[in-house]
Amino acid sequence: MAEAEERPPGETAGRRARAGPGSLWRNPDFLKLWTGQTISQLGTQVTLLGLPLIAILLLKANAFQVGLLGTVEFLPFILLGLPAGAWVDRLRRRPILIAGDIGRALSLASIPVAHQVGRLTLPQLYVVAFVNGVLTVFFDVAYQAYLPSIVERDQLLEGNSKLEGSRATAQLAGPGLAGGLIQWIGAPLAIIADAVSFVGSALFVLLIRRAEPPVEVAGQPRLQSENAAGLRYVLGNPLLRAIAACTASANLFGQIGFSIFLLYAVRRLTLTPGAIGIVFALGNVGALLGALAGGRLARGLGVGRAIVLSAILFGPTWMLVPLAPVSFPYPCLIAALFLGSFSNVIYNVNQVGLRQAITPLRMQGRMNATMRFMVWGTIPIGAFLGGVLGSTIGLRATLWVGAIGGCLPFLPVLFSPVRSLERIPEPPDQALEVVAGQRVMPNTT
Numbered sequence: 001m002a003e004a005e006e007r008p009p010g011e012t013a014g015r016r017a018r019a020g021p022g023s024l025w026r027n028p029d030f031l032k033l034w035t036g037q038t039i040s041q042l043g044t045q046v047t048l049l050g051l052p053l054i055a056i057l058l059l060k061a062n063a064f065q066v067g068l069l070g071t072v073e074f075l076p077f078i079l080l081g082l083p084a085g086a087w088v089d090r091l092r093r094r095p096i097l098i099a100g101d102i103g104r105a106l107s108l109a110s111i112p113v114a115h116q117v118g119r120l121t122l123p124q125l126y127v128v129a130f131v132n133g134v135l136t137v138f139f140d141v142a143y144q145a146y147l148p149s150i151v152e153r154d155q156l157l158e159g160n161s162k163l164e165g166s167r168a169t170a171q172l173a174g175p176g177l178a179g180g181l182i183q184w185i186g187a188p189l190a191i192i193a194d195a196v197s198f199v200g201s202a203l204f205v206l207l208i209r210r211a212e213p214p215v216e217v218a219g220q221p222r223l224q225s226e227n228a229a230g231l232r233y234v235l236g237n238p239l240l241r242a243i244a245a246c247t248a249s250a251n252l253f254g255q256i257g258f259s260i261f262l263l264y265a266v267r268r269l270t271l272t273p274g275a276i277g278i279v280f281a282l283g284n285v286g287a288l289l290g291a292l293a294g295g296r297l298a299r300g301l302g303v304g305r306a307i308v309l310s311a312i313l314f315g316p317t318w319m320l321v322p323l324a325p326v327s328f329p330y331p332c333l334i335a336a337l338f339l340g341s342f343s344n345v346i347y348n349v350n351q352v353g354l355r356q357a358i359t360p361l362r363m364q365g366r367m368n369a370t371m372r373f374m375v376w377g378t379i380p381i382g383a384f385l386g387g388v389l390g391s392t393i394g395l396r397a398t399l400w401v402g403a404i405g406g407c408l409p410f411l412p413v414l415f416s417p418v419r420s421l422e423r424i425p426e427p428p429d430q431a432l433e434v435v436a437g438q439r440v441m442p443n444t445t
Contacts, residue, residue, distance in 0.1 A: 035204050037143075037163060037201060039204070040197050040201035042170040043193050043200075044197070045280075046177075049262070049277060050190050050194075054111070054125065058187065063390030063395065066259065067385075067388065069122075069126065070380070072129045074255075074383065075380045076134040080137050081376065084369045085141055086226035086230070086365070086369070089363075089364070089365035093145055093149070098205050103131070104195075104198045106195075109195045112191055114188075140372060141372055150210050167291070175276075175281040176281035179280070183274040187273070227370075230367060230369060242412045242416035243354070243412075243413065245409075246311055246409045250311065252378035252379075252382045253406040253408075256398060257321065257399045258386070259386030259387060261321065262276065263395060269324070279333045283334045284341050285341075286343075287345045290344070290349070297350075302423070303423055303424055307351055307421075308414050311409055313340070315404065315406025316406075317343065318402060319404075320336035321399050355368075358425055386398055389401060
């Protein structure tokens with residue numbers, strides 16, 4: 001998650017606590033998962049600012065080198081995204097989560113150690129970013145596949161809302177604390193906070209008592225066949241296909257701008273780490289409001305409209321960044337992050353819940369891995385393009401490229417069955433199979 005008595009996959013603790021919207025507060029295993037992730041997300045805010053600021057302020061990295069850091073961090077999603085799903089479906093998910101947390105803690109801890117002995121270099125940052133990326137691939141795929149094992153299908157939106165709420169709270173409180181910590185003791189030492197948070201997350205996951213459904217190992221097909229099955233499942237489902245196209249293109253253009261955002265803030269807008277932390281903290285209030293409003297908007301507008309309308313905001317909000325005046329950029333930067341985080345969280349709460357609900361439990365790992373491969377695989381491409389463009393056409397012009405391109409990703413979900421969804425469809429029945437290349441799709445209308 002001595003373990004609790006094993007039950008069939010569908011018989012979760014959530015079945016015993018179905019007292020409406022607050023029922024997951026009485027699910028102890030979900031609360032442990034949620035608490036661990038809240039701690040981890042809070043620590044992650046330190047690395048989100050700290051790693052690129054080490055490169056920018058201490059190692060004097062240029063735009064290409066900063067963009068390359070983002071490329072290396074997300075490259076594992078291209079290299080390992082599909083195999084990770086097949087492995088996750090072959091193994092228990094909880095040990096993968098624990099190993100991912102401990103591995104990332106050790107990797108990050110190498111940064112302050114190297115700094116203290118005067119050996120910190122850009123190549124080491126690239127190695128740490130890559131190792132953390134590999135572990136994050138497996139952690140994220142297992143994490144999303146693990147949630148349906150401990151909550152009911154009709155609690156998935158609630159569970160994702162609470163998890164996004166913890167992410168939003170961390171994004172609200174974390175950057176200010178991270179910026180102040182970096183300003184006070186320096187970015188390398190501040191990274192220790194994230195390493196400790198990963199250890200805390202691993203401990204809470206270790207305390208989960210819910211037994212996972214047994215893993216069927218006999219007669220499993222080869223990894224290549226399983227990877228292909230995941231691809232066929234996602235590409236053959238019109239809902240998943242549209243969501244993948246929307247998210248992948250949004251990540252591509254978003255990362256073009258975000259990869260050089262901190263460099264732009266430091267070199268062009270002359271912001272200090274503390275000021276950057278405050279901008280992120282205030283802007284991320286939008287993420288908290290989005291987590292609170294995501295489920296309500298889906299109930300009021302329909303799941304499909306909530307997904308489409310939130311996707312429409314991706315690009316226009318980022319235009320406020322290059323429009324920010326150098327003399328006083330704070331209102332524009334805060335508004336951009338506020339609107340962007342608000343729309344992103346609403347989008348994620350609804351599209352992740354939809355994906356989880358329409359996918360059989362045995363396919364969750366491969367579906368999530370395929371989606372991650374497709375939608376996160378564009379991030380290193382965007383980061384690389386951001387670094388190249390930032391070094392050639394300039395930082396501000398690169399921000400405009402990302403913002404204008406970000407106005408297009410809503411089109412795949414607008415012109416798809418996603419748009420007409422009033423609620424999450426019923427789960428697929430046992431007739432849905434993706435075995436040895438044979439596919440029978442459920443009715444998703």
